[in-house]
Amino acid sequence: MTQRMDPKTYAAHWEHESTQIEDQGSYKWLSSITPDGNVLEVGAGVGFGTISLAATRPVLALDSNADLISKARARIASAGANADVLATDFLAPSPEAIGRIQNFAPKVVVAWFVGSNADDQERHASDVPWLDRAKKYRENIEDAVVTLPLCQPSVEWVHLAVRAGSVSGFSDEAVKLSQREDYDQYVFHPNGFEVTDVQIMSWERQGSQFGYQAAFNPNRAPGPSEPVILSIVAKRKVA
Numbered sequence: 001m002t003q004r005m006d007p008k009t010y011a012a013h014w015e016h017e018s019t020q021i022e023d024q025g026s027y028k029w030l031s032s033i034t035p036d037g038n039v040l041e042v043g044a045g046v047g048f049g050t051i052s053l054a055a056t057r058p059v060l061a062l063d064s065n066a067d068l069i070s071k072a073r074a075r076i077a078s079a080g081a082n083a084d085v086l087a088t089d090f091l092a093p094s095p096e097a098i099g100r101i102q103n104f105a106p107k108v109v110v111a112w113f114v115g116s117n118a119d120d121q122e123r124h125a126s127d128v129p130w131l132d133r134a135k136k137y138r139e140n141i142e143d144a145v146v147t148l149p150l151c152q153p154s155v156e157w158v159h160l161a162v163r164a165g166s167v168s169g170f171s172d173e174a175v176k177l178s179q180r181e182d183y184d185q186y187v188f189h190p191n192g193f194e195v196t197d198v199q200i201m202s203w204e205r206q207g208s209q210f211g212y213q214a215a216f217n218p219n220r221a222p223g224p225s226e227p228v229i230l231s232i233v234a235k236r237k238v239a
């Protein structure tokens with residue numbers, strides 16, 4: 001999406017998108033890749049990912065959108081999942097949120113399909129043109145999940161998932177290698193982590209309102225591409 005959305009409009013938009021992702025089995029697939037242990041989920045959304053994760057482990061989920069939190073809590077309660085959803089800004093967590101995270105002692109941090117409304121983007125990504133703010137906001141979150149206070153010393157693993165494009169003419173292995181190198185260079189190595197696994201799942205985009213590849217990316221190879229979901233798992237390096 002390239003239009004500006006307030007929090008309530010964004011919540012309705014994301015429920016539509018997240019339902020499509022759920023219907024394709026993507027959350028269950030991502031959960032099967034996620035390492036075991038207490039999971040801190042950055043971005044509960046409407047709760048589909050939370051429920052998938054909580055099927056096999058405790059989950060503490062964060063979100064900053066009151067409408068999304070309401071939807072997620074209702075869905076989680078209906079499913080009887082072992083998960084709590086805490087309201088806080090990901091990039092400026094409250095002292096209460098930090099305390100809850102510390103007490104929870106997460107072993108894994110996940111951040112899947114990170115996005116947000118125009119208010120959050122204005123607050124945390126106003127240094128770029130508004131068409132680029134969704135991408136910049138996501139990059140800011142990716143930096144946050146590998147640093148304090150979200151990434152506590154107890155964290156051994158970080159699992160990211162993004163919707164992207166596999167450019168025609170490039171093999172899956174070439175795409176995986178490129179993503180591994182980029183994420184290690186810009187996100188993980190500077191913060192003591194290293195990518196251990198990259199996987200690709202085809203993404204059926206029909207019906208999605210996502211602004212697929214709308215933001216300019218000078219690192220993207222030219223040519224047509226197919227929509228995919230990228231899973232990137234990184235492990236904390238032993239000192």
